[in-house]
Amino acid sequence: ISDSEFCEKICELISSHKIEEIVCYGIGRLASCKLAQYQFAVLVNVLQQSPQIQKCLVFDPVLSPSERILISRYMDVLSDNDMCCRRVVCNTLFYMIHINGCMITY
Secondary structure, three states, rough: OOOOOOHHHHHHHHHHHHOOOOEEEEEOOOOOOHHHHHHHHHHHHHHHHOOOEEEEEEEEEEHHHHHHHHHHOOOOOOOOOOOOOOOOOOOOOEEEOOOOHHHHOO
């Protein structure tokens, strides 16, 4: 994954836009969804390759307790559902993978 063109492009964009924080909504069920596993791996890889990222926050209401523990090894897991309405104070990338359109129209 670290050698993929997709991952490289994300890292380039993060660097060029001086992104300091990533907020991830809707990562999906890591235990049962290969796509969610891949997308999580991309996110972890991006964090490892982007030292300027100071914080990464993740929320998905479908995460199991064991998935939350796994994710918390790499980033912060939010416990409250803010309905994708997080206020930001720095350059932030919203990584919204499995989110339906009604959550991103505001």
